[in-house]
Amino acid sequence: MCEVVNRTAMGLFVVLTFTAVLFIGCSRVFDNSRTELAERAIRENPDLKRIDDICRSIPVPAGSKFVGKAWLQNLGGLLYNYAYDQELSEIPEHFERYFANNDWKKTDNDPTRSWLRYTKGDIKSEVYVGAIGTGISFSLYCGPISQGDESKN
Numbered sequence: 001m002c003e004v005v006n007r008t009a010m011g012l013f014v015v016l017t018f019t020a021v022l023f024i025g026c027s028r029v030f031d032n033s034r035t036e037l038a039e040r041a042i043r044e045n046p047d048l049k050r051i052d053d054i055c056r057s058i059p060v061p062a063g064s065k066f067v068g069k070a071w072l073q074n075l076g077g078l079l080y081n082y083a084y085d086q087e088l089s090e091i092p093e094h095f096e097r098y099f100a101n102n103d104w105k106k107t108d109n110d111p112t113r114s115w116l117r118y119t120k121g122d123i124k125s126e127v128y129v130g131a132i133g134t135g136i137s138f139s140l141y142c143g144p145i146s147q148g149d150e151s152k153n
Helices: 002-024 032-044 046-057 090-101
Strands: 065-072 077-083 115-120 123-133 136-144
Touching: 032 046, 032 065, 046 077, 046 123, 046 136, 065 136, 077 123, 090 115, 090 123
Parallel strands: none
Antiparallel strands: 065 077, 077 136, 115 123, 123 136
16 A cells, blocks of 8 residues: 555656646746746636635745746646755755644655645645756645545545
8 A cells, every 4th residue: 555655646746846847848947927827827716816825825944935836737736936045954844844733634755855745624735845947946836635635634
């Protein structure tokens, strides 16, 4: 069972990373039009607005600089990208502390701590640590829990 869960989680990580890289483009510099597209979708969709409100309420480590966000239409959520010029090991510690203190349930975290996964109610939040493009140190994803995720709660 653990092997299936780990394989599924790793598969999701690869898909999200690949999707994020596609959003960034071949130059590996974040395309700001993705933020504009996400903002327009948020204005037009109350469910996405709720996800945006939840994700923006999750504090990022001090010193983080917002790079941009993308609407991951295939997953129904939003991916926020940040630059961070301090030790990357501080990022998982920050989010683990926040989620534990705010009633989020930990699910399927990577033992290397390159990604963290939490759920609360009908929302999941995932943190990916590591450069996926020029100037991006970590990403925070928020979106609805899918059927596959429900079995892990």
